[in-house]
Amino acid sequence: MKIGYFPGCSLHGLSREYEESLKAIVAGLDTELVEVDDWSCCGASSAHGASHLLAVTLPARNLAIAEEQGLPEVLAPCAACYARLASARHEIEGDAKLADHVNRILVRDFKNTVKVRSILEVLKGQVATIKAKATNPLKDLKVACYYGCLLVRPVEVTGGYDDPEDPSSMEDICKAAGAVPVKWNRRLDCCGGGMSMSRTGSVVRLSAAILKDAKAAGADAVVVACPMCHSNLDFRQKAMQQRGAWEGDMPVLFLTQVVGLSMGIDPKTLGMGRHFVSTDSVMARTAGTGTGSGTAVAGEVG
Amino acid sequence: MGSHEHSRNHSGPEPLAARVQRMTGLNPACCYQCGKCSAGCPMAAETTLRPHDVMRLVARDRLDKLADADGLWLCLTCETCTSRCPNGCDPARTMDALREIFATGKDGKAPKAISAFHKSFLAQVRAHGRLFEMGLIMSYKLGGGSMFADVTTTPSVLARGKLGLAPHNVKGLEEVRRIFAECAAAEEDER
Numbered sequence: 223m224k225i226g227y228f229p230g231c232s233l234h235g236l237s238r239e240y241e242e243s244l245k246a247i248v249a250g251l252d253t254e255l256v257e258v259d260d261w262s263c264c265g266a267s268s269a270h271g272a273s274h275l276l277a278v279t280l281p282a283r284n285l286a287i288a289e290e291q292g293l294p295e296v297l298a299p300c301a302a303c304y305a306r307l308a309s310a311r312h313e314i315e316g317d318a319k320l321a322d323h324v325n326r327i328l329v330r331d332f333k334n335t336v337k338v339r340s341i342l343e344v345l346k347g348q349v350a351t352i353k354a355k356a357t358n359p360l361k362d363l364k365v366a367c368y369y370g371c372l373l374v375r376p377v378e379v380t381g382g383y384d385d386p387e388d389p390s391s392m393e394d395i396c397k398a399a400g401a402v403p404v405k406w407n408r409r410l411d412c413c414g415g416g417m418s419m420s421r422t423g424s425v426v427r428l429s430a431a432i433l434k435d436a437k438a439a440g441a442d443a444v445v446v447a448c449p450m451c452h453s454n455l456d457f458r459q460k461a462m463q464q465r466g467a468w469e470g471d472m473p474v475l476f477l478t479q480v481v482g483l484s485m486g487i488d489p490k491t492l493g494m495g496r497h498f499v500s501t502d503s504v505m506a507r508t509a510g511t512g513t514g515s516g517t518a519v520a521g522e523v524g
Numbered sequence: 525m526g527s528h529e530h531s532r533n534h535s536g537p538e539p540l541a542a543r544v545q546r547m548t549g550l551n552p553a554c555c556y557q558c559g560k561c562s563a564g565c566p567m568a569a570e571t572t573l574r575p576h577d578v579m580r581l582v583a584r585d586r587l588d589k590l591a592d593a594d595g596l597w598l599c600l601t602c603e604t605c606t607s608r609c610p611n612g613c614d615p616a617r618t619m620d621a622l623r624e625i626f627a628t629g630k631d632g633k634a635p636k637a638i639s640a641f642h643k644s645f646l647a648q649v650r651a652h653g654r655l656f657e658m659g660l661i662m663s664y665k666l667g668g669g670s671m672f673a674d675v676t677t678t679p680s681v682l683a684r685g686k687l688g689l690a691p692h693n694v695k696g697l698e699e700v701r702r703i704f705a706e707c708a709a710a711e712e713d714e715r
Contacts, residue, residue, distance in 0.1 A: 231654050231655035231657070232655075234654075234688070234692070235655070235657045235686065235687065235688055236657060236681070236686045236687070237686075238685070238686060260694050260695045260696050261654075261694070262649070262653040262654060262694045262696065262700050263649040263653065263654050263655050265646075265649070266645065266655070267601065267642075267645075268641070268642040268645040268646050268649075269646065269649075270601065270620050271601075271619075271620055271623040271624070271627070271642060272623070272624065272627050272642065272646060273624060273627075273707050273708070273711055274547065274620060274621070274624060275707045275710050275711070276703065276704065276707040277620075279703045279706075279707060280649070280700075280703060283696070283699065283700070283703065305603075317549075323710070327702065327703055327706045327707070328699070328703070329699075329702075370602075371600075371601075371602035371603055371604070372602075372603065375603045375604070375606075375607040376603050376606050376607045376616075377607065386607050387607075387608075410604075411566060412566040412600050412602035412604070414566075414600065415600045415601070415602065416600075416641075417600065417638070417641075419637075419641060419661075419664060419669065419673055419674065420635075420637040420638045420640070420641035420664075420669060421598075421635070421637065421638060422673070424567065424570060424598070427569075428566055457677070457681075460677065495684070496684045496685065496686060497684075498680065498684075
């Protein structure tokens with residue numbers, strides 16, 4: 223299967239292990255990623271509060287380029303990019319005047335034909351293959367599947383590939399990888415999103431509540447599919463500890479890393495060493511070798 | 525659906541509810557104050573105005589009350605309110621429209637750090653076509669964000685190879701800059 227690929231800024235920066243692990247698993251899933259040429263930022267959390275037109279036109283440039291490349295669909299692994307791209311597509315579809323305005327700004331003949339896919343949507347369609355390729359199933363690894371906000375809502379934007387209040391795609395994917403999803407309450411709660419720097423206190427409050435709930439449910443690790451969720455739940459654990467909001471260390475894995483580990487891919491290739499909270503405990507519970515985890519640079523967390 | 529191009533009568537200041545309806549395509553009076561949005565709002569504990577308060581104030585044209593509150597700026601756009609509204613209102617989109625209204629001229633009560641972050645973010649995208657994270661951190665600190673934010677943690681981010689040291693400029697930078705310029709011009713026309 224060939225699918226368009228919109229990495230987004232985070233996958234080339236703070237969350238590069240998300241891209242590393244995605245690229246490592248797609249070969250095994252008979253999927254080829256065709257990157258959107260010269261893609262630009264989707265506008266993320268900042269554009270839509272400043273200008274609605276900007277928040278639609280920035281993603282539209284990328285959709286227009288994908289369309290020119292002949293790509294019928296584009297995978298946006300970052301939940302925020304996915305939301306902005308899918309939302310732009312949705313708004314342009316329902317508003318001919320807006321569509322015309324966007325086209326005049328872009329100076330492109332954009333017909334809005336490109337479907338936007340989330341990582342959950344794409345991997346959900348490959349559950350049978352993931353199961354078949356799980357030579358190193360994550361036996362007994364209890365995972366708390368964390369969806370956060372933008373992967374499944376609002377349903378008008380996502381097209382309803384999963385239930386916005388009781389989703390199951392991430393659990394299904396993790397089960398195919400051999401892991402055991404726990405039942406817990408906060409899998410759809412917000413982690414604090416883009417306020418990591420500008421309002422760290424809110425992120426600490428919201429993210430600590432999520433980690434505590436995952437721990438109480440018996441999870442060995444939290445699984446995410448969003449760079450911001452990952453940063454808030456992994457990187458910000460130190461701030462949570464310093465502010466007395468959270469004790470302990472909860473490994474936070476990208477969904478693509480979970481699939482990659484089950485395929486027996488080298489943890490280093492999957493970028494397991496780039497996390498702030500060590501993933502050694504996860505590796506110890508899997509049949510694979512525990513290398514490449516965060517211990518190498520743990521001393522520098524400060 | 526909302527569009528920025530509907531013409532309007534300039535004979536007097538447009539009431540807030542009408543303006544928001546023009547921007548979002550939804551009538552703010554559709555909110556019947558059940559409070560389901562606020563029950564699920566992750567920031568309800570921190571904000572002075574909860575989503576259903578905002579909907580009511582918009583419907584009653586209370587621009588003054590909305591300008592005095594931090595609630596709009598604390599919204600995380602998690603879309604919980606919009607997803608759960610039993611009457612098809614869209615509080616998240618309404619918050620965006622209000623932020624857009626207040627972002628012009630006076631910032632309402634936008635907390636300095638939040639406003640500095642968004643401005644720095646968009647400046648990076650305009651400059652490079654993509655976000656340059658290191659540039660964002662520097663520009664955020666200089667633009668009103670906390671100078672000491674993440675001073676102790678940044679080295680550990682670098683050690684993990686997570687921060688690029690040089691920006692990547694997209695080839696279509698001219699197009700990206702045109703998008704910014706034309707969107708700003710369209711917002712200007714709107715006012």
